[in-house]
Amino acid sequence: MSKKKKILIISGCAVGLLLACYVGVSVYFSKVFYPNTSINGVEVSYEQPEEIKAVLEQSMQRYEMKVATIDGTTETLSGKDFDFVYNFDEVDKLKAEEMGWLWPAKFFSQTDYEIEAVYEWNKEKLNKKIDELQCMTQEMTAPVNASLTVDDNGFNLVEEKKGNTLKKDVVKSEIAKAMGKGETEISLEAVGCYEEPEITIESPEIQDKLKKVDELCKAEITYNFHGNEEKIGIEQIRQWVRQNGDGEYYISEDAAYNYLCELANKYDTINSYRDFYSSRGYWITLEPGSYGWGTDVDSEIELLMDDIQNKRVTSREPIYYMTPYDYLDPNSPDDIGFTYIEIDLSGQYMWYYKDGELFLSTPITSGTLNTGHGTPSGVYYIHNRLQNIVLTGDDYRQPVNFWMKIVGGVGIHDSLWRSVYGGTEYLNSGSHGCINTPYDAVESLFWNTEIGTPVIMYY
Structure with missing residues (x-):
């Protein structure tokens, strides 16, 4: 046999061997993932799809759904109670789409896959477990509408209250939706599972009344009761609002008068008991008398009502029918002074x-x-x-x-x-x-x- 022929035969055998090796390795990589490959952060190089699915499923075992309520409590739904499983069949799809003959190039590159599992469970069992949650079985408080009323105590604005009455069908639907996305917690309030009040503080029927009331209460009078400030503003004047037979709002002079009497009782010293350090060297309690501060409520009410009706913002002393000694030392701790x-x-x-x-x-x-x-x-x-x-x-x-x-x-x-x-x-x-x-x-x-x-x- 000639030398040239020998070389051709040897070369052919080498090529055939290499081709057989390439085919053999390609067949191998048609069943396992290429090197330098990960799925959802898990290393899967040289692994078969079934092995990978087992690893992924193991990493996501013991599934639980935390259910947060409007009352601040949290309850747990355990996946084992309703046959919750993960279906990672997409791993097979990924492997099927890979070309085994490209394995030489994969030795020099990194491939990272992100896949979403398909979550499956027994719907009837899940709904039964949801029905057994404490938030679904407890006595529920219905929502309360906002209201604005006027009575003998004045203006009463009550804000709406949500209560904790659940829309049970919505609860089941939202929990299932969250599980379908693989979520592990849900806020029933955030996803709208509670019944809402029909009238809120922002509703037109409340806001219209509120504007009418507050239009009467724009005045702000700051009284100076011998060094002590008392501010009469919107919050106080609201308590003097009344409603006549025609449904119109007005400011009750009687209510304002009674409040001035309260301030007079608080700050007047006429007809009040006092502690006094006597010349005998000890403290005594003095009985009431005709000396001191005395607020003229009958005169002051006229000014106050005029201020309110004209929506004035002002500061002043009230009218007094009696004041202490004209020469009272301003540094005196009381209205008796040092003389x-x-x-x-x-x-x-x-x-x-x-x-x-x-x-x-x-x-x-x-x-x-x-x-x-x-x-x-x-x-x-x-x-x-x-x-x-x-x-x-x-x-x-x-x-x-x-x-x-x-x-x-x-x-x-x-x-x-x-x-x-x-x-x-x-x-x-x-x-x-x-x-x-x-x-x-x-x-x-x-x-x-x-x-x-x-x-x-x-x-």
């Missing part, structure tokens, strides 16, 4: 403080307690200062040199007919109610006090 007359009716003693300093002190004799002429206790003030007047009563007529009226027919005056002051004189031999004071003391007091000076009397 006042203090009378201890049990101890029969009087002190006068001027600008915080003791100006004078003296024994006194007050109204006869055992005859019913006892001097009234409380916080009062000097009404007037008169000289050389005659005090008259049913059984007496008595001239005095200095007179300072406190309350009613009770005042501070000199009493030259009396030689003894203090002690127990007031029990049986006191005055008809006045504060009998030694001449020198009452003269000094008269010339060093002003009308309006607070007078504190207590037992």
Whole structure:
């Protein structure tokens, strides 16, 4: 055999062998995936479809669906209870579309597949499990419509409430839809499974009424009650809205008046008890009297209603029928201040403080307690200062040199007919109610006090 022929035979055998190897490897890769291949992030090189499907199914076992309710609870549907399975037949399709003879090129490239599983379950079993959920079996609260009403307490705007009444068919449909996408949790509220109120706060029938009410409530009055602010705005005025027989809204003057009375009771000091640190060195509670702040509600209501009707925005002090001492120190912690007359009716003693300093002190004799002429206790003030007047009563007529009226027919005056002051004189031999004071003391007091000076009397 010639050399040339030998070479041809050897070359043919080599080519045939290579071709057989190529075909053999191609047949192999027609059954398994190429190297450098992944499906859904799982390495599948050299793996057969059935093996890959088993791995993928194992990675997605123990399927559960978390069901979140509007009440904030979460319940769980377990896939094993309704035969939930994954169908990865698309893996077979991927392999069928691959060409086994392209295997040489696949050694030098990366192939990543993403496939979606087909989720399957027993519909009847799933619906049965859904029906058994607590949110489906519990007593449900129906939604409540928004409302706007007006009654004796004024304006009442009630926002709508969703409740927790489920639309059961929608629940089953939405859960199935979520499972079909492979989702593992669902919010029943987010996907619209709850019954909704028909009327909300944004509904025209509510908004129209609200606009009519608020049109009456545009005023804003800020009161300054001796350093304390009280703002009357839309929220407060709404509570004074009433509705007449024709269905028209209006602002009730009576309701506004009652509210002003509440503010007066809160800030007025006339007719109120007070804590006071006495000259005896301890705290006492003073009874009410005629001194202090007193709001003139009858006059103020007219201004307030005018402000509301004209929708004014304003700030001011209320009208007072009584205010404290004109010379009250602005640094005083209360409305008595640092200039006042203090009378201890049990101890029969009087002190006068001027600008915080003791100006004078003296024994006194007050109204006869055992005859019913006892001097009234409380916080009062000097009404007037008169000289050389005659005090008259049913059984007496008595001239005095200095007179300072406190309350009613009770005042501070000199009493030259009396030689003894203090002690127990007031029990049986006191005055008809006045504060009998030694001449020198009452003269000094008269010339060093002003009308309006607070007078504190207590037992």
